[in-house]
Amino acid sequence: MNDQTEHSLQGRGCPVAHHGSDLTRLYGPEAATDPGGIYERLRKEHGSVAPVLLEGDIPAWLVLGYRDSRRVLENPLQFHRDARTWRDLREGRVADDSALVPMLAWRPDCVSQDGEAHRRLRRAVNDALQSAAGRGVRRHAMRFANQQIDTFADSGRADLVADYADCLPMIVVARVLGLAEAEGRRLVESCAQVMRGGEDAVLHDGVIKEILGELAERRRSEPGSDLATGLLEHHAALDHDEVVSHLRAVLIAAHVTTNLLARVLELILTDASRLSGLISGQLNISAVVEEAMWNSPPLAVLPGRFAAGDVELGGHRIEEGDLLVIGLAPGNLDPEIRPELGVSVHGNQAHLAFGAGPHECPGQNIGMAVIEIAVNVLLHRLPGLRLAVPSGELTSTASTWMSLLDSLPVEFDV
Template sequence: MNDQTPSDPAPPRGCPFGHGGGDLTRLYGPEAATDPAGIYERLRTEHGPVAPVLLEGDIPAWLVLGYRDNRRVLDTPWQFSRDARIWRDWREGRIAETSPLVPMLGWRPDCVSQDGEPHRRLRGAVTDGLQAAAARGIRRHVTHFANKQIDAFAGTGRADLVADYAEYLPMLVLTRILGLAEGEGRLLVESCAQVLKGGEEAVAHNERIMEKLGELAERKRSEPGSDFTTALLEHPAALDAEEVISHLRLVLIAAHTTTSNLLARVLQLVLTDVERLSGLIGGRLNISAVVEEVMWNTPPLAVMPGRFATADLELGGHRIAEGDLLVLGLAAGNLDPEIRPDAGVSVQGNQSHLAFSSGPHECPGQNIGQAIIETGVDVLLHRLPGLRLAVPAEELTATASTWESRLDSLPVEFAG
C-alpha cells in the first residue's frame, strides 16, 4: 500500500491490511453467534460505515455497514468485483482449500462469480430457467408440500415451525423446480445449512451437494423434463457441464437457505403480534407487508459474501487496497441510522431494502421466494385453528454464523 500523505484518511485502528495494531473483531465464534447486531453497532461506532474484521481462520476483510456504502459496492462491479481470483489472500496462498470460506467466497464457473459479459451470458440462462419454472405454477407446488408437512403434525396440537415446517418447505418446492426426487431434497437440507454455518464440515457438505447435483444433471441429459435443470442443459447459452452443476448449486443453496430463514422470521413476527395474526387470518392485512418488514429488520442473509477491490480506492473514510475482500453487511445497512434514524417507523411500501442485494447481481429468484413464503404462511394459518406461540416471545432464541442469523425454534400450539 502506498505511503500515506497528510491528506490521506488515517487507517482504522486494527486495520488488517498491512497496518497491524489492535485486536480485530471476529465475525465468528461465541459472541458473533449470540449478538451479531451488537457487534455491527459497536463496529459502526468505532470505525464508521466500513470496519476491519476477521472471518473464519482469522482471514481479514472489510465489513460494509453503511447503507449508501453497501449500495456503492453492489452497484459498481468495475470497482468491486465478484471475481474471487483477484482476492489477494487467495492469490498469495493464505486460504487453504479446506477453509470453510471457500464454499462461500471461492471462484466457480457461475454467474455470481463473474462480471461483465460472462456474467450476462450465465445469468441470462438462470433467469430464463427460473421464469419458466415460475410460469408452471410455484404456488401450486407450495400448497402441495405445505399441506404434506402440516399433515405430519396437524393431529398433535403442537409443532416446532422451524424444524417441522420452515426448514423443509422451500427445499421441497425446489425439488420440483430442479427436477430432484423429494427424498433427495430432504437429505440436502442439512448440507445447505452446514455450508452457510461454516466450520470444518462445510467443505464436505459442499462436495456432497455437488455430487448429488452432478448425478441430477446426468440423469436429465438422458431423461429431460419440464424443470430448471433441463432448461440449463438446453439453453442457447450452451453451458458446459461444470457451469450447469455450479448453477444448480447456486440456486439450491441460495434459494433454500434464505427462503427458509425468511419464512421462519415472518412466522415469528406474525405469532408474536396478535394484531398482525388476526389481521392475516381475517384478510385485513396482506402478508407481503409483513415480509417487507422482515426484509428490512432481519434480512435472511445478514452478511453477503463478497466483493474484491479492483484497485486502490476509498470507501467510508478508509483506504481499500486492490485485492482486499469486502463483505456486505445487509442487516447493518438496513438499520443504518443515516437512512433510518428511527428504526421503529413503518417501512410499509418501501422496497429499497438490501435483502435482495442490488446491481447486476441482484437476486433473480425473488418472486419465487416471495411465492413460497406468502403461500406457506397462508396455508399454515388456515390449516391450524387457534395457532399461537407455546412459549413467551422473549424465550425465542437465534444462533448466528458469519453470514446469517437463524431462529433456533418456533414452538406453537393449536387445536389438534
Template sequence: MTDQPLNGADAPRGCPVAHGGADLARLYGTEAATDPQGIYERLRKEHGPVAPVLLEGDVPAWLVLGYRENRRVLDNPRQFSRDARIWRDWREGRVAETHPLIPMVGWRPDCVSQDGEPHRRLRGAVTDGLLAASGRGVRRHATYFANKQIDAFIDEGCADLVAEYAEYLPMLVLTRILGLPTADALRLVESCAQVFQGGEAALEHNGRIMEILSELAERKRAEPGSDFATALLEHPAGLDHDEIVSHLRLVLIAAHATTSNLLARVLQLVLTDAARLSGLVSGQMSISSVVEEVMWDTPPLSVLPGRFAAADLELGGHHIQEGELIVLGLAAGNVDPEVRPDAAVAVQGNHAHLAFSAGPHECPGQNIGQAIIEIGVDVLLHRLPGLRLSVPPEELSSTATTWDSRLDRLPVEFPV
C-alpha cells in the same frame, strides 16, 4: 467521502491487518453467534460505515455497514469485482482451496462469480430457467408440500415451526423445481446448513451437494423434463457441465437458505403480534407487507459474500487495497442511522431494502421465494385456526453464523 480509485503507488496502505490484526472484531465465534447486531453497531461507532474484520480462520476482510456504501459496492462491479480469482489472500497462498470459507467466497463457474459479458451470458440462462420454472406451478407445489408438512403434525396439537415446517417447505419445493427426487430434500437441508455454518464440515457437505447435482445434470441430459436443470441444459447460451452444476448449486443453496430463514422470521413476527395475526386471518393485511417489513428488520442474509477491490480505492473513509475481500453487511445497512434514524419504526411500502442484494447481481429468484413464503403462511394460518406461540416471545432465541442469523425454534400449539 466519495469512493474514487487511487493510483497504486500513491495509495495509503489500508490492509485490515494493519488496523489491529488479532484485535479486530471476528464475525465468527461465540459473540458473533449470539450478538451479531451488537458487533455491527460497535464497529459502526469505532470505524464508521466500513470496518476491518476477521472471518473464519482469522481471514481479513472489510465489512460494509453503511447503506449508501453497500449500494455503491453492489452497483459498481468495475470497482468491486465478484471475481474471487483476484482475491489477494487466496492468490498469495494464505487461503487454501480447503479453507471452510471457499464454498461461500471462492470462485466458481457461475454467474455470481463473474462480471461483465460472462456474467450476462450465465445470468441470462439462470433468469430464463427460473422464469420458466416459476410458470410451472411454484404456488401449486408450495401448497401441496405445505399441506403435507402440516399433515405430519396436525394431530399432535403442537409443533416446532422451524424444524418441522420452515426448514423443509422451501427445499421440498426447490427439489421439484430443479428436477430432484423429493427423497433428496432431507440430505440437502442438512448440507446447505453446514455450508453456511462453515467449519471443517463445510467442504464435505459442499462436495455432497455437488455430487447430487452432478448426477442430476447427467440424468436430465438423458431424460429431460420440465424443470430448471433441463432448462439450463437446453439453453442457447451453451453451458458446459461444470457451469450447469454450479448454477444448480447456486439456486439450491441461495434459495433455500434465504427462503427458509425468511419464512421462519415472518412466522415469528406474525405469532408475536396479535394485530398482525388477526389482520392476516381477516384479510385486512397482506402477507407481502409483512414479508417486506421482515426484509428490512431481519433480512435472511445478514452478510453477503463477497466483493474484491479491483484497484486501490477509498470506501467509507478507509483505503482498500487491490484484491482485498469486502463483505456486505445487509442487516447493518438496513438499519443505518443515516437512512433510517429510528430503526424501531416499521418501514411500510418501501422496497429499497438490501435483503436481495442490488445491482447486476441482485437475486434473480426472489419472486419464487416470496411465493413460497406467502403460500406457506397462508396455508398454515387457514389449516390451524387458533395457532399461537407455546412460549413467551422473549424465550425465542437465534443463532448466527458469519452470513445469517436463524431462529432456533418456534414452538406453537393449536386446537386439535
C-alpha cells in the same frame, strides 16, 4: 493469527496491515449470540466500513453503511466478484478446506463473474427460472406445505422452524430443480452446514455438488420440465460445470429463504394484530415480508466483493485484492437512512435483503411465492395458532452469514 502470517501482511492494504491483528471476529461465541451488538460497536468505532476477521482469521472489510453497500453492489468495475483476484487466496493464506471456500471461491456461474460473462449466464438463469416458475412453483408449494403440516396437525403442537420452515422452501425448490423429494430433504442439512461454516462446510459442499452433478447427467439423457433441463437446453450452451454451479446457487438461495420464512412466522406469532389481520384478510402477507426484509434480512452478511484497484470507501483505504463482505442487516438499520426504526416500512422495497446491482437475487419472486403460500396454508390449516412460549424466550444463533431462529414452538386447536 500466527506471527508469520501477520508479518507477511504488513504494508499491504488489508485490514490487518491497517489496524493490527486485534480485530473483531465475525465468528465464534460472541458473534453467534450478539451479531447486532458487534455491528453497532464496529459502526461506532470505525464508521460505515470496518476491518474484521472471518473464519481462519482471514481479514476482510465489513461494509456497514447502507449507501456504501449500494456503492459496492452497484459498481462491479470497482468491486468485482472474481475471487481469483482475492489477495489472501492468491498468496496461499486461505486453505483448500477453509469454511470460507464454499461461500467465496470462484465458480463458473453468474454469481462469480462480471461483464459479458455474467450477462450470458444471468440470461440463462433468468430464462430457466421464469420457465420453471411458470410450471408449478405455487402448486409444489401448496402440496408440500400441506404435506409438512400433515406430519404434526393432529398433535396440537409443533416447532415451526424444525418442522416447517427449515425444510419447506428447500423441498419446493429441489423439485423445481428436478430433484426427487428424498434428495431435496437430504440437501437440507448439507446446505445448512455450508452456511453455518465450520470444519464440515467443504465436505457438505461436495455432497451438494455430487447430487446436482448426477441430476445434470440424468437430465442430459432424460429431459424433464425442470430448471436443470432448462439450463441444459438454453441457447447460451452452458457446459456441465456451469449447469451444476447454477443449480447449486439456486439451492443455496432456497436455504436462505428458509430463514426468511422463519422470521416472517416469528413476526406474525409475536404480534396478535398481525396474526388477526392476516387471518381476516385485512393485512397482506407482503407487508410482513417487507418488515422482515428490513429488520431481520435472511442473509445478514453477503459474501463477497473484491477490490479491483485501490479505492477509498467509508474513510478507509481499500487496496486491490482486498475482500469486502456486505452487511445487509446493519445496512438496513443504518441510522443515516433510518433514524427512527419504529417508522413503518410498508411499501418500501429499497432494503438490501436481495442485494442490489447486476447481481441482485434473480429468484426472489419464487421465494416470495413460496413464503406467501406457506403462511396462508399454515394459518388456514391450524386454527387457534399461537406461541407456546413467551416471545422473550425465543433465541437465535448466528454464523458469519446468517442469524437463524433456533425454534418457534407453537400450539393450536385440534
